[in-house]
Amino acid sequence: MSIKQRMVMNYFFKFLLYIVLIGLAVVMLLPFIWSFITSIRPNAEIVKIPISLIPSKIDFSHYVNLFRDMDWGVYFWNSISVTFVIIFSNLFFCSLAAYAFAKFEFKHKKLLLKIMMVSMMIPSIITLVPQFIVVSKFPLVGGNNIFGQGGSGFVDTFMGIILPSAVSIYGLLFMRQFFLNTPKEIGESARVDGAGELKIFFIYLRMVFPGLMTLGLFTFNSTWNSYLWPSLIMVTDESKWLLSIALKNYQIVYDNNYGPLMAGSIIISLPVILVFSFTQKFLLEKFVFDGIK
């Protein structure tokens, strides 16, 4: 094969590659595009055969109806507050412990690490029922007595969602990798200069900022999207629903009314997509990989 032929072949393969990649992108995006189109077209057009790809006119009435039927502003705010408290507590407590595991020597350190690693292999479902009991029978809260009887504990409170997710062993092990890669000398010299231990921790915390960002994004994604646990905790009090619970209940009450349902799906997806598109540069493949090693 001559060089020219080879170059032609090369271009040909690149062209093919782009076709495949673009085709796949369309497949991956189509569900979003279609639900967006459904959410902004007139009701009569949604269940019309044959379907038309482009709406005859743009109609925001599904969004208007959605907000008229339910308190979405409240659910949005609830989701945001719960998510932020969980992100903050995960970042702070996991880093604090991760830093101690990376930089200090203490008794039973290896044993504790091993227990945590093993615990990550246990499927979370096994603790679902007893975790609910722990939360609902928590002593001295929600009308419970010291033995956890008589009241409802953390059920129907935001704490019931937040506390079980306040720290994660994954987050600890993930952050530990980053702290292990920081130099020991900085802490030592700061200590000689008389800096307090908490201050030294914050010096190191600044150095692992990319790790914090990545863990923050993962936590944001999983908390914002969680459904099972919040739906078990928020039973009666409608004003404390999160977006995911509200959307599911909307479907139960209004049946499969696809216009507003798609509008709701777009609303619930948008924040995560926006946050990720602005912070994509932090989500380098490297960090994903570092966390799992």
Place this chain on the structure above:
Amino acid sequence: MGDKVIGKNKKQDSLSGLLKRQSRIAYLFILPVIIFFTIFTIIPLVMSLVLSFTDYNMVNKMDFVGLENFIHALKDKYFIGSIKNVLLYTIMFVPIAIFSSLLVASLLDNDLRGKKFFRAIYYLPALTSSVATAFIWQWLMNPSYGLINQILNTIGIKGVEWLNSPKTALFSIVIISVWGSLGGNMLIYLAALRGIPSNIYEACKMDGANFFQKLVFITIPLLRPTTYFILTMSLIGSFQLFDIVYLLTGGGPVGSTTTPVHQIYMNAFGEFKGGLGSAMSVILFFIIMTITLLTQKLVKENY
């Protein structure tokens, strides 16, 4: 650490004092995580074992019933059916998920324009909440008005019942899961591909290997640890399938998509049989452990 004049003994004293102080601080720093971990993971784990031998009704009644829950669970045709479903699901989902993410990652691992753009788009489904995913796909897969069947009709293929028929419902769930998991696995593969030294590929190019030869003889063998990681995580994940099933089909039609976690959920929170639910989760735990260990053994023996 002070004076250079201090004697050897004194120096050691201050060193052990420092270590003591350090370990006190370390315990203080790990304390919050340990407390949360104990209350919300360790205690529930122990409770789960205890509960599985009782007839706990999620409120107050709790008597020891021996192995009754386990016998009941293994005789329960819905629970056994759910295990069969999840096995079938795993056999379909795991190979497709691994192969597709590996293929996409190796396609993207070329010198391309807009690589980051494609990567972001493929990752988008992984960001989507399960509730939104469920509704969007329910609409796409609607047998009469859904986009997929409409497209199939246009090109002359008769529409499929998708989630509405016991024959196709589980497979429909597989499609949705692959769509949702492709991006995450792709990122892990891309990271691993970066770790392969480029001179291996250059040597390969010199020898005139094409894309598929490169994939089969270089990439796949070198990525074995990553594949093993994704395989294990996908297996564990598959056996815990719940959200999408609960939201989309509620286990139906005629129990064709119910999963063990769905059965645990229904028994514990629907019928308040906390003991039975715990016994089922213990059984599921042993199934997952066995399968994970078997895969581990298989992988180790073969390589």
